[in-house]
Amino acid sequence: MTATPGGDARGGGRYGEAVFRPEQAGEGERIDFGALAYDDITTSRLRALGAGPGWHCLDVGAGTGTVSRRMLDELGVSSVLAVDRDVRFVTEHPVPGLDVLEADLTAPDFAPGRFRLVHARFVLMHLPEYQRLIAALAELVEPGGVLVLSDAVDLTSDRTPGTPYTAVMRAMWQGLWATVGTDVSWVPSYPHLLRGAGLMPVAAEIHVPPLLPGSPISRFWADTWERSRAAMFATGLVDDPDVDAAIRYLGSDECAALSAGMLTVWGRKPGKAA
Secondary structure (H helix, E strand, O other): OOOOOOOOOOOOOHHHOOOOOOOOOOHHHHHHHHHHHHHHHHHHHHHHOOOOOOOEEEEEOOOOOHHHHHHHHOOOOOEEEEEEOOOOOOOOOOOOOEEEEEOOOOOOOOOOOOEEEEEEEOOHHHOOOHHHHHHHHHHOEEEEEEEEEEEEEOOOOOOOOOOHHHHHHHHHHHHHHHHOOOOOOOHHHHHHHHHHOOOOOEEEEEEOOOOOOOOHHHHHHHHHHHHOHHHHHOOOOOOHHHHHHHHHHHOOOOOOOOOOEEEEEEEEOOOOOO
16 A cells, blocks of 8 residues: 555645655554555455566555565565655565665656566555556566556445445545545546556456454544545535544444445466566
């Protein structure tokens, strides 16, 4: 999960740093709560795709480096290059085989090499030029290799029952779009976009972690709302008591809601692996 979401044209600061500041106390912990909710799913998918010894991997938007380290420790890949705009959280936990690069995915000269696996999670949904970046990431995959991308899908709709959670989630997505540029509306198009980038076959799956009192995903959303209060208030959809009520709702047995899902899509680069 990327440590610093992207976007810089709507007042949220470059990569949303005005909303989710890497130097802010507890930011690394917030990211890790998300990792605890999704890392098992990500690791299982990478294992099913064959990631293992001999694989050289790229982890874009590595955040605190949990996926990078699990690729090395659990899957036994040969090396991982972990990339992020701010690598302070990755470098706190060095392991053999893990290289770290502080770089901007959107830079025209971003070309760290070719890899058997290229992975990015919760990165492109924050970047308006996602179509160009999907094509650029596909170019980094060596023949026979695989591109794996994950982003959020919003599961609220006009028919979703009104709850404190639903109200604040809608305000959060609208507020992050206005400040950071976050847009998850296109995420269901991922399979089509990867096929357009020349990958085949392409497939996708979705995971929705359960919202249980004290669970990692519930704590992730509570922390995320705390950091994005100003962005949500600017929408006019919620105020302080609404956010407080939603946080209490998340921590109670009354919570009956769907978390945002994580859609993961993957596609292979035509050709034989070296």
